[in-house]
Amino acid sequence: MMSAKALRKTKFIVINVVLAIFLLFTLVPVYVMIVNSFKTQNQLLDNVLVFSFPLYFRNYVDAFNRIFPFIWNSVTVAVVSTVGITLIAALTGYAFGHFDFKGKGLLFTLIIVNMMIPGILTLVPSYLVVVKINLYNTQFALLLPYLATGSVMGIYLVRGFVEQLPKTIFEAAKIDGITELQCFIYIGMPLVKTILTTVSILALLNVWNDIVWPMLVLDNDNIKTIPLGLLEFNQQQGANKGALFAGYILASVPLLLYFIFNLRSFMDSLVEGAIK
Amino acid sequence: MTKEKKSLKKINFTPYLMILPIMILLSIFAFYPIALSVIKSLFRWSGTFGNDGVNTFIGFKNFIELFQDEIFLQSWGNTLFFIITGSVINLIFPFLCALLIFSIGNEKISYRWRVAFVAPMVVPSMVVFLLWQFIYDVDMGVVNNLLQLFGANKVDLLGNPDSVKWAIRFMGFPWVGGTFLLVYIAGLSGIDNSLREAAKIDGASALYRIFAIDIPLSKPQFKMILTLSIIGEIQDFVKIQTVTEGGPGYSSYVPGLYMYKVAFDSNEYGKACAIGVTMLVVMLFASFLMNVLFKKEDID
Numbered sequence: 001m002m003s004a005k006a007l008r009k010t011k012f013i014v015i016n017v018v019l020a021i022f023l024l025f026t027l028v029p030v031y032v033m034i035v036n037s038f039k040t041q042n043q044l045l046d047n048v049l050v051f052s053f054p055l056y057f058r059n060y061v062d063a064f065n066r067i068f069p070f071i072w073n074s075v076t077v078a079v080v081s082t083v084g085i086t087l088i089a090a091l092t093g094y095a096f097g098h099f100d101f102k103g104k105g106l107l108f109t110l111i112i113v114n115m116m117i118p119g120i121l122t123l124v125p126s127y128l129v130v131v132k133i134n135l136y137n138t139q140f141a142l143l144l145p146y147l148a149t150g151s152v153m154g155i156y157l158v159r160g161f162v163e164q165l166p167k168t169i170f171e172a173a174k175i176d177g178i179t180e181l182q183c184f185i186y187i188g189m190p191l192v193k194t195i196l197t198t199v200s201i202l203a204l205l206n207v208w209n210d211i212v213w214p215m216l217v218l219d220n221d222n223i224k225t226i227p228l229g230l231l232e233f234n235q236q237q238g239a240n241k242g243a244l245f246a247g248y249i250l251a252s253v254p255l256l257l258y259f260i261f262n263l264r265s266f267m268d269s270l271v272e273g274a275i276k
Numbered sequence: 277m278t279k280e281k282k283s284l285k286k287i288n289f290t291p292y293l294m295i296l297p298i299m300i301l302l303s304i305f306a307f308y309p310i311a312l313s314v315i316k317s318l319f320r321w322s323g324t325f326g327n328d329g330v331n332t333f334i335g336f337k338n339f340i341e342l343f344q345d346e347i348f349l350q351s352w353g354n355t356l357f358f359i360i361t362g363s364v365i366n367l368i369f370p371f372l373c374a375l376l377i378f379s380i381g382n383e384k385i386s387y388r389w390r391v392a393f394v395a396p397m398v399v400p401s402m403v404v405f406l407l408w409q410f411i412y413d414v415d416m417g418v419v420n421n422l423l424q425l426f427g428a429n430k431v432d433l434l435g436n437p438d439s440v441k442w443a444i445r446f447m448g449f450p451w452v453g454g455t456f457l458l459v460y461i462a463g464l465s466g467i468d469n470s471l472r473e474a475a476k477i478d479g480a481s482a483l484y485r486i487f488a489i490d491i492p493l494s495k496p497q498f499k500m501i502l503t504l505s506i507i508g509e510i511q512d513f514v515k516i517q518t519v520t521e522g523g524p525g526y527s528s529y530v531p532g533l534y535m536y537k538v539a540f541d542s543n544e545y546g547k548a549c550a551i552g553v554t555m556l557v558v559m560l561f562a563s564f565l566m567n568v569l570f571k572k573e574d575i576d
Contacts, residue, residue: 011379012380015376015379015380016380016385018376019373019376019377019389022373022376022393022450022452023389023392023393025449025450026393026396026450026452026453027396028411028449029399029404029407029408029411030396030399032407032410032411032418033399033403033407044416045416047421048410048416048417048418048421049418049421049422049425088297088298088301091294091297091298092294092295092297092298094294095290095291095294095295096291096295098291099288099290099291101287101288101291101292102287104291107295107299110299110302110307111298111299111302114302114306117306117310117556118507118510118511118555118556118559119511120510120511120532120535120552120555120556121310121313121552121553121555121556122306122309122310122313122552123535123536123552124313124535124539124545124548124549124552125308125309125310125312125313125316125549126305126309127539128312128323128325128545129304129305129308129309129312132325133304144301144304144305145305147301148298148301148302148304148305148306149302149305149306151298151301152302155298180290205397208400209400209401211401211402211514211518212513212514215514216540226400226402227400227401227402230400230402230403230406231402231406231518234406241416248399248403248406248407251400251402251403252398252399252400252403255398255400256395256398258398259395259397259398263391266394267387267390267391267394267458270394270454270455270458271455271458271459271462273455274455274456274458274459274500274504275459275462275500
């Protein structure tokens with residue numbers, strides 16, 4: 001008969017082993033990517049399952065030269081739209097949470113209803129609008145629609161947060177004679193900092209991973225984002241596939257760094273974003 | 277009267293000014309396109325504005341044509357396959373993994389597991405698609421390398437109409453990483469632990485507790501993930517476009533991909549809008565169905 005303590009320990013070990021198996025299978029594509037990024041074409045033709053020696057590091061140089069411009073484009077678009085989305089969400093969310101004004105309910109509904117409109121419905125007409133207003137093949141063709149549709153959830157999150165703030169904080173400040181704008185910047189914003197972090201992380205993830213929209217509106221290598229660059233690289237790189245895998249890894253680095261340095265808030269934001 | 281005048285004078289314009297930017301953006305990039313897609317679904321439209329090009333009202337003709345269109349119907353058939361298999365997978369695998377992580381009972385270790393399962397999300401989805409395409413590759417792919425080791429014949433999983441949908445579905449195996457896992461864990465952590473303790477004292481087994489407490493009380497999470505799965509499967513065509521382009525033939529075609537081709541290959545923008553509208557209707561119906569389904573069960 002096992003003691004209760006031994007039983008608990010066995011249970012603990014079994015759970016961890018099962019989870020480790022799950023994780024191993026989850027990481028198969030990552031493993032494939034790493035192993036093959038160090039191979040010459042001949043080594044690749046020989047096997048794709050394990051490391052081949054000597055490791056071929058030149059792939060990374062080749063891939064860097066090919067992929068870096070796309071990474072830079074993606075980083076630019078992602079940073080600018082994330083900052084923009086966070087600003088708009090803060091501004092608009094604060095307005096709805098802090099003020100009482102005529103038409104508030106209707107305006108808020110008009111914005112929030114976009115959370116229920118699937119992107120696929122507007123894909124084709126949005127493309128035509130972008131072409132019509134001469135944004136096609138410019139970075140604004142990405143940026144402006146991202147700001148529009150990407151801010152909606154953030155507005156919802158910020159409003160919910162601002163509404164819960166005690167009104168007395170603001171009243172005291174207003175007696176001291178500060179303006180609405182100062183009130184927003186110096187009192188409102190610091191108080192909603194955590195929710196703004198969530199908003200920015202969710203925005204970043206969405207923008208970074210978007211494939212369809214850039215594919216539709218960008219046709220110029222100088223501004224194409226990573227997914228498009230990788231697709232192109234993939235189609236052209238028949239003779240040296242190893243560099244392709246090195247490119248995949250390089251393309252994963254920016255978000256990996258961001259993830260490592262913002263671990264806690266990254267994890268919290270994912271849950272927050274899904275539940276709301 | 278005087279009272280109204282007084283309140284008019286006192287209108288504070290600050291909130292309106294703060295809302296203005298998003299309203300302008302949404303008007304151009306959301307409200308207008310939404311209206312366009314609904315209205316133009318009733319037109320034969322060459323995608324132009326103003327007087328040049330084709331722009332004829334044809335009533336429901338686009339929809340009638342679509343429902344007589346073999347490719348369109350097959351696309352929905354394929355999507356149905358992806359919806360059903362995807363929903364079953366998302367209801368079972370991440371939940372199982374969440375149960376395991378939750379039952380560790382040590383916050384620090386459980387957090388590390390969560391991080392480990394979320395970390396692969398940093399790989400861009402395009403890379404994931406291309407990697408799986410490579411895994412299935414006929415000439416040098418991982419699957420065929422493994423088969424060769426065992427002396428088996430090569431298989432073309434993506435090139436065979438019988439296997440292509442299953443091969444696409446298998447991508448992402450064992451389907452436990454990412455957001456859904458975190459949602460389930462959050463749900464499990466939200467359940468009052470005294471319920472589990474009480475059941476334990478009554479001598480209920482761990483398995484019994486899962487079926488009597490964890491599963492029924494995770495109903496909101498199941499509902500949410502089911503809805504998200506269905507909506508996601510209906511919309512997601514980039515994966516298929518990247519990996520198989522809908523082929524071989526039309527055996528992995530989906531409505532989103534068809535919409536894309538109808539718009540940008542044949543320039544039938546009115547019809548493309550009509551496909552978008554059918555997708556919207558199906559998604560709305562699915563969300564409605566989920567609400568009804570899960571409400572009814574709650575009453576029982």
